[in-house]
């Protein structure tokens with residue numbers, strides 16, 4: 001395949017950045033999108049140009065690092081897929097592909113397609129944990145948890161923190177991410193203890209980072225590689241309202 | 249962040265409360281308007297008597313103050329929310345196809361709301377203001393003749409056209425708004441979410457079709 005690309009290039013956080021044109025011949029349709037970018041980078045290095053920086057780690061759809069906007073969609077044209085699991089066969093010979101970083105005020109661009117997602121870390125630090133002393137691994141069956149509850153908590157825990165929900169949201173809202181963690185922990189007896197402080201602190205931090213409001217457009221669920229359900233957002237709203245009403 | 253600053257979720261709660269109150273009000277308002285569809289003579293006297301009854305009742309007075317407050321608060325929050333959302337993405341996408349994964353009217357509540365707001369201004373000026381502060385002739389029972397005014401206004405074709413288009417905008421606003429308000433307030437059980445979707449759909453189409461039908465009917469048949 002012959003592929004044309006328009007890629008966002010930005011030297012650093014201070015630089016303004018712009019879209020530049022690239023071309024790549026002999027692309028194998030079975031390459032992953034990231035392999036195609038690797039190939040382009042080799043070509044650039046041979047020509048003595050600076051390689052395009054992008055985040056990636058596992059390349060098997062579980063780490064959530066490889067976020068980028070491809071043809072105006074988070075992680076490209078497929079729903080519920082990470083960039084590393086997108087293959088060139090999803091494009092046609094001669095296509096022009098637009099590649100940009102995820103955009104949100106809370107996710108400043110560091111270089112080219114690489115963004116700073118530490119706002120998510122600070123939201124988790126604000127309450128996405130349980131306060132217990134760790135020691136010996138506890139006996140697994142000492143706290144009985146029904147299978148459906150364990151499954152529901154696990155569905156919420158599946159979020160990989162990729163940021164696609166924020167990138168696709170017209171308001172750059174982080175509620176899908178935050179609500180996944182809130183719901184994951186509130187469903188379990190260990191997490192219930194701190195449920196009220198948790199949801200208040202995490203929502204406060206989410207706001208402080210500069211994420212927007214949720215308009216319930218549900219674009220986030222459509223793009224989320226883990227198919228985190230928007231019902232978690234409703235659950236977080238419920239927990240938040242409860243916590244505000246019962247606040248001492 | 250200052251303590252005075254409201255949380256995003258709190259603002260959305262107010263948006264939902266005020267929006268749902270407006271939804272409730274629309275039902276009462278539509279039931280009242282349906283009296284216009286009665287046979288000519290009956291509609292004339294009954295509609296005027298009903299309007300007179302409303303303007304004297306203390307409970308209706310309270311409801312109307314809550315109504316004015318709700319409209320104002322809903323619009324103010326709409327503006328605050330929209331401005332905050334704008335700030336949350338300073339650099340836009342060059343190539344943007346995100347619209348493929350959500351419905352257009354869920355992304356354009358502000359635009360639909362603005363159309364409704366303009367409609368409300370016209371609506372208040374033509375009926376509410378004239379009834380409250382203008383000088384209307386009295387009907388044979390001695391009530392202000394709002395009925396005659398309504399029939400006169402709806403005899404204008406362009407007015408009926410604008411009215412119907414605004415009801416289409418309202419319909420889309422409600423189609424998303426009703427459901428969105430339930431989510432904002434925290435309805436998370438899948439079964440009830442499904443019920444609310446269906447009910448919201450019936451409610452939105454029913455209300456807006458009802459409101460849109462009245463001026464069309466009055467225009468052609470009165």
Ligand code: HEM
Pocket residue numbers: 213214215216260261263264266267268270271274322323326329330357358359360361362364365421422424425426428429430432433
């Ligand atoms: C009869 C009039 C109206 C009714 C019944 C109504 C109802 C609603 C409801 C129920 C919601 C959902 C709240 C939520 O998402 O939690 C909503 C949202 C909204 N309304 Fe209205 N509304 C009306 C008029 C207006 C007007 C006049 C404006 C603006 C000038 C407006 C702007 C908005 C906006 C921007 C949202 C979305 C907020 C968001 O994105 O989260 N609405 N409305």
Ligand code: SF4
Pocket residue numbers: 064158159160161162163164165166176177180220223224225226227228
């Ligand atoms: S909720 Fe989904 S889209 Fe958002 S960060 Fe988690 S995995 Fe990514």
Ligand code: FES
Pocket residue numbers: 055056057058059060061062063064065066082083084085
């Ligand atoms: S590189 Fe880990 S999810 Fe794509």
